[in-house]
Amino acid sequence: MSAPGDISEVMALDRLVHEPARLLILAVLSGAKLVEFGFLEQVSGLSKGNLSSHMSKLEAGGLIEVKKSFRGKRPLTELCITPAGRRALATYRRQLATVMEGIPASAATTKRRRDE
Numbered sequence: 394m395s396a397p398g399d400i401s402e403v404m405a406l407d408r409l410v411h412e413p414a415r416l417l418i419l420a421v422l423s424g425a426k427l428v429e430f431g432f433l434e435q436v437s438g439l440s441k442g443n444l445s446s447h448m449s450k451l452e453a454g455g456l457i458e459v460k461k462s463f464r465g466k467r468p469l470t471e472l473c474i475t476p477a478g479r480r481a482l483a484t485y486r487r488q489l490a491t492v493m494e495g496i497p498a499s500a501a502t503t504k505r506r507r508d509e
Contacts, residue, residue, distance in 0.1 A: 406485065
């Protein structure tokens with residue numbers, strides 16, 4: 394393992410997971426068995442096109458599975474995180490914690506703590 398503050402830790406973060414919209418998608422999916430596209434659109438605040446684009450990247454990377462079916466006559470798109478997606482999210486979380494541990498507290502933060 395590299396020394397705290399080593400820039401290589403930042404560069405080692407999984408870029409597929411690190412992008413904020415994709416991280417949000419994975420975080421939501423990690424807490425549910427199956428999530429409907431409309432719900433994900435609502436909680437993420439992403440447009441249909443933007444959400445679909447990020448979903449495609451995560452699906453191509455094997456991190457999520459997209460299931461398309463019909464509810465009555467209406468199309469239904471559901472998503473779930475894959476075991477590989479859960480592993481990638483867990484790895485990302487550990488790596489990010491390591492990166493954050495290596496960032497020194499600013500002088501202002503340190504001063505504020507002393508004043509409290």
